[in-house]
Amino acid sequence: MANLSASAPGLQSATKGFIESDNTEQPTEGRAPLVLNMHKFGEVTHQVCRVAENRPPLAWYIAFAICLSMLGFLGFCVTYLIFTGVGVWGLNNPVMWAYDITNFVFWVGIGHAGTLISAILFLFRQKWRTGINRFAEAMTIFAVVCAGLFPGIHVGRVWFAYWLFPIPNSMDMWPQFRSPLLWDVFAVGTYFTVSLVFWYVGMIPDLATLRDRAKGRFQQFAYGLAAIGWRGSMRHWHRYEVAYLLLAALATPLVLSVHSVVSFDFAVSQVPGWHTTIFPPYFVAGAIFSGFAMVVSLAVPARQLFGLKDLITMRHLDNMNKIILLTGCMVGYAYSMEFFIAWYSGAMYEKFAFVNRAFGQYWWAYWIMVSCNVITPQLFWFKRVRTSIPLMFILSIFVNVGMWFERFVIIVTSLANDYLPSSWDQFVPTWVDIGTMVGAFGLFGVLFLLFCRYLPMIAIAEVKAIMPEANPHPHDHGVPTGAVGALHEPQSGGSST
Amino acid sequence: MSAALTTVADLSDRSVLGDARLVRVSRAAALIAVVALVLAAIVAWRQGDPHGFAMIWLQNGIYVLTLALGAFFFVLIQHITNAGWGVAVRRVAEAQAANLNWLWILFLVPMFWLFVTDRQFHGSGHAEGYTFGHGLALIWPWADLAHLSAESPAEGVIVAAKSAYLNVPFFLIRACVYFAFWAIATTWFFRTSRMQDHSGDPSLSRRMRFAAAPALILFALTSTFAAFDWIMSLSPAWFSTMFGIYFFAGICAGGFSALAMGCLRVQGLGYLRGVITAEHYQDLGKMIWAFGIVFWAYIAFSQYMLIWYGNLPEETVWFIARQIGDWAWVSVALLLGHFIIPFLFFVSRWAKRWRGTLTIGVVWMLAFAWLDIYWLVMPVVPHDVATYTTYDALAAVYATTSTGLGNPLNYLMLVGFVGLSVAGATHRLSRCAVLCRRDPRLNESLRFENI
Numbered sequence: 001m002a003n004l005s006a007s008a009p010g011l012q013s014a015t016k017g018f019i020e021s022d023n024t025e026q027p028t029e030g031r032a033p034l035v036l037n038m039h040k041f042g043e044v045t046h047q048v049c050r051v052a053e054n055r056p057p058l059a060w061y062i063a064f065a066i067c068l069s070m071l072g073f074l075g076f077c078v079t080y081l082i083f084t085g086v087g088v089w090g091l092n093n094p095v096m097w098a099y100d101i102t103n104f105v106f107w108v109g110i111g112h113a114g115t116l117i118s119a120i121l122f123l124f125r126q127k128w129r130t131g132i133n134r135f136a137e138a139m140t141i142f143a144v145v146c147a148g149l150f151p152g153i154h155v156g157r158v159w160f161a162y163w164l165f166p167i168p169n170s171m172d173m174w175p176q177f178r179s180p181l182l183w184d185v186f187a188v189g190t191y192f193t194v195s196l197v198f199w200y201v202g203m204i205p206d207l208a209t210l211r212d213r214a215k216g217r218f219q220q221f222a223y224g225l226a227a228i229g230w231r232g233s234m235r236h237w238h239r240y241e242v243a244y245l246l247l248a249a250l251a252t253p254l255v256l257s258v259h260s261v262v263s264f265d266f267a268v269s270q271v272p273g274w275h276t277t278i279f280p281p282y283f284v285a286g287a288i289f290s291g292f293a294m295v296v297s298l299a300v301p302a303r304q305l306f307g308l309k310d311l312i313t314m315r316h317l318d319n320m321n322k323i324i325l326l327t328g329c330m331v332g333y334a335y336s337m338e339f340f341i342a343w344y345s346g347a348m349y350e351k352f353a354f355v356n357r358a359f360g361q362y363w364w365a366y367w368i369m370v371s372c373n374v375i376t377p378q379l380f381w382f383k384r385v386r387t388s389i390p391l392m393f394i395l396s397i398f399v400n401v402g403m404w405f406e407r408f409v410i411i412v413t414s415l416a417n418d419y420l421p422s423s424w425d426q427f428v429p430t431w432v433d434i435g436t437m438v439g440a441f442g443l444f445g446v447l448f449l450l451f452c453r454y455l456p457m458i459a460i461a462e463v464k465a466i467m468p469e470a471n472p473h474p475h476d477h478g479v480p481t482g483a484v485g486a487l488h489e490p491q492s493g494g495s496s497t
Numbered sequence: 498m499s500a501a502l503t504t505v506a507d508l509s510d511r512s513v514l515g516d517a518r519l520v521r522v523s524r525a526a527a528l529i530a531v532v533a534l535v536l537a538a539i540v541a542w543r544q545g546d547p548h549g550f551a552m553i554w555l556q557n558g559i560y561v562l563t564l565a566l567g568a569f570f571f572v573l574i575q576h577i578t579n580a581g582w583g584v585a586v587r588r589v590a591e592a593q594a595a596n597l598n599w600l601w602i603l604f605l606v607p608m609f610w611l612f613v614t615d616r617q618f619h620g621s622g623h624a625e626g627y628t629f630g631h632g633l634a635l636i637w638p639w640a641d642l643a644h645l646s647a648e649s650p651a652e653g654v655i656v657a658a659k660s661a662y663l664n665v666p667f668f669l670i671r672a673c674v675y676f677a678f679w680a681i682a683t684t685w686f687f688r689t690s691r692m693q694d695h696s697g698d699p700s701l702s703r704r705m706r707f708a709a710a711p712a713l714i715l716f717a718l719t720s721t722f723a724a725f726d727w728i729m730s731l732s733p734a735w736f737s738t739m740f741g742i743y744f745f746a747g748i749c750a751g752g753f754s755a756l757a758m759g760c761l762r763v764q765g766l767g768y769l770r771g772v773i774t775a776e777h778y779q780d781l782g783k784m785i786w787a788f789g790i791v792f793w794a795y796i797a798f799s800q801y802m803l804i805w806y807g808n809l810p811e812e813t814v815w816f817i818a819r820q821i822g823d824w825a826w827v828s829v830a831l832l833l834g835h836f837i838i839p840f841l842f843f844v845s846r847w848a849k850r851w852r853g854t855l856t857i858g859v860v861w862m863l864a865f866a867w868l869d870i871y872w873l874v875m876p877v878v879p880h881d882v883a884t885y886t887t888y889d890a891l892a893a894v895y896a897t898t899s900t901g902l903g904n905p906l907n908y909l910m911l912v913g914f915v916g917l918s919v920a921g922a923t924h925r926l927s928r929c930a931v932l933c934r935r936d937p938r939l940n941e942s943l944r945f946e947n948i
Contacts, residue, residue, distance in 0.1 A: 026579050029937045256795060268802075268806040270809060277737045278739040279799075333718075333721075337721070338738055343659075344659050345811075346656075
């Protein structure tokens with residue numbers, strides 16, 4: 001696109017002063033480059049490692065200070081809650097789930113992009129995922145940490161939160177195995193464990209790189225400990241590749257299972273607006289939608305701040321915006337099916353629940369949800385929008401807002417106006433509700449900023465493997481693809497999008 | 498190292514151009530189809546059960562429809578993702594999808610015939626003369642609301658409430674819209690792709706990529722509402738928001754398996770030797786495994802679990818109809834044959850790569866995809882289901898419910914319709930190249946290797 005640099009000012013590479021090359025147009029023959037302006041592996045190593053080796057920019061300190069104070073406020077809110085009781089939230093009867101579970105579902109959803117990128121896109125041979133997988137996986141783990149907080153504190157008596165787990169105890173009490181709330185504990189627990197292992201295993205070669213480059217004794221020791229003796233021998237690499245493939249295959253069902261189980265929390269019940277069979281795939285699509293939006297929201301400032309534009313290129317952002325568009329359409333499909341079937345079913349409660357969502361006391365929340373999740377993402381049909389940094393940033397924030405409201409709409413509107421009009425009520429959040437929600441973003445931000453500061457933000461070894469230099473083809477250098485000599489290229493083909 | 502040992506320059510016309518070999522297959526398939534359909538007509542006439550015959554017609558019609566829709570979906574995702582690997586098999590998929598431009602005959606002709614006919618097929622007490630569109634009640638009970646209400650008043654009330662959607666004229670208009678879109682879109686993609694065979698113009702690839710996005714949206718909507726109209730409304734009081742997705746999973750199971758089968762057979766005729774390789778078969782196998790087996794099981798489980806757990810009578814009746822009498826065995830057979838056994842079979846690498854094992858696998862999947870449609874279309878919700886106080890009492894009364902799988906008409910119609918589809922696809926292939934031979938990504942597809 002010719003007007004790329006015009007539409008998005010300040011796109012000059014932070015390190016080299018190059019104008020950002022346009023790699024968004026996929027040629028019909030061959031493939032667009034995924035790493036720009038670099039010709040040696042060492043340049044990639046340097047580009048990524050220097051983030052962890054040098055002092056971060058001033059913006060990092062400012063962001064960290066803000067997030068840390070939000071985290072402090074979270075600590076205050078949670079402490080106040082524990083000492084006082086869940087009454088400090090705006091919950092009432094019948095709205096017994098509100099911000100707490102909304103935030104839980106929101107954060108679990110955010111986590112999905114990481115697993116999708118690292119596992120499913122890996123199996124789909126999407127090579128562009130290497131530029132973004134590391135910090136998307138990190139984001140997954142931090143998001144699940146934030147998610148895990150909420151069920152823990154909403155049980156009321158936090159000191160009994162361990163009852164969530166099926167631990168044999170002296171009272172011979174077990175959790176209800178037929179309850180999806182317990183399945184949630186297993187699903188989210190498994191998800192967290194596998195994501196963590198996947199993230200860590202993928203990071204080992206890069207940790208070893210940081211160790212080898214480290215100047216200080218402490219850094220050498222810390223990175224060395226984390227690199228668990230990686231020497232980069234052929235045998236190490238062989239085992240690493242096999243382990244990575246197997247972990248990808250094991251993580252793939254988790255992309256579907258976690259949010260499906262979260263959706264079961266609602267869908268197995270008979271609450272109108274909750275009991276609908278499309279919930280599992282609909283929640284999964286929504287989770288990927290919100291997860292990718294969060295990746296875009298984080299990638300845009302991160303690549304700017306740390307000078308990673310040659311590794312997280314416009315093509316990566318363009319692809320992510322396409323996935324946001326796709327999953328946004330899926331979410332729109334699910335909304336339409338719910339509405340259509342609510343009418344088609346002839347069930348009066350079901351019908352009421354959906355009309356009430358759109359025109360009842362929380363109509364504004366519903367229309368925020370529809371606008372942000374279905375309408376504004378349609379702008380991503382235009383390439384000019386998909387490749388405009390300011391627009392994609394704004395739209396990705398919109399999606400995050402919309403997906404938060406989606407969970408709020410599902411949970412609160414259905415509970416507030418259930419079968420019995422005499423028990424209807426309205427949920428109004430208190431300052432503790434809002435403080436806990438905001439504080440969770442602080443927790444997420446602190447973890448993410450620490451990750452950016454101290455760990456390799458980009459999978460150095462994987463990015464190198466997709467550079468043309470990793471694919472030597474001595475016989476036909478410069479001969480266009482389509483010639484006979486192309487036979488000699490190993491590992492070609494496959495990659496699409 | 499099993500990448501194709503062929504490059505674009507090496508492709509011979511004999512390996513690529515459709516010729517008499519395909520014509521022979523096409524004629525043989527058409528002949529078999531005609532014989533089977535004539536036999537079916539005789540058997541149906543002797544059985545004298547118009548309702549049963551219509552249901553078998555519908556079920557087999559939907560089955561061959563899913564095979565074509567699956568190929569259409571495959572073509573669309575190849576374009577929209579800029580995929581390189583699949584170019585070698587795309588022409589076979591395009592020809593398979595192109596059946597959609599005549600499959601409407603199997604649907605719209607009987608529908609309109611039932612619409613205009615003044616016969617009422619069910620029982621006694623029908624009105625004199627022509628009653629508007631009631632003939633469709635031979636298949637879809639909502640088309641004759643008075644009769645439905647007389648048989649089951651409660652159901653009549655529910656169905657009357659949705660008559661703004663479930664009414665005969667709108668139903669027929671929708672069917673025409675679905676088929677118009679499918680026929681136009683598949684014809685366009687097939688024609689544009691063949692244009693590239695002659696011109697090699699890369700801008701055609703770009704044009705198909707642009708068209709694939711709106712086509713996918715329309716594909717999702719038409720296949721969903723077709724499933725609602727033709728399958729879900731067979732039990733007109735029942736509903737499930739996920740039903741369209743379940744049907745889509747079935748489309749993938751049948752369509753991708755049929756595509757793999759088509760590639761195997763086209764190669765068996767001597768075409769595309771060294772072009773479609775174990776690598777492509779492995780990827781096709783992965784798609785069958787991922788979409789047709791695992792995704793199908795995920796959707797089937799979610800739908801069943803949520804409804805059975807929720808335990809609302811108006812929803813569970815649909816599954817009760819599928820687990821009373823002999824239907825229980827069909828349900829179990831689907832669990833085993835559509836999920837567990839092929840899951841284990843297709844998970845291994847060699848089973849997807851070796852043509853012998855892959856053939857066994859896709860024939861198996863095609864059979865169970867058919868059984869899945871049978872399971873969707875055929876069971877009847879007992880009208881007195883609400884009168885039982887316990888599930889056991891109901892199950893005891895209906896313990897002898899038969900599935901009708903022993904009826905030879907099923908298999909004659911299956912052979913007839915599949916024969917027509919094979920004849921249609923091979924006829925088209927015989928008149929063009931069986932490979933998108935000048936697609937700019939063909940080389941990438943030829944030298945593609947799984948890691």
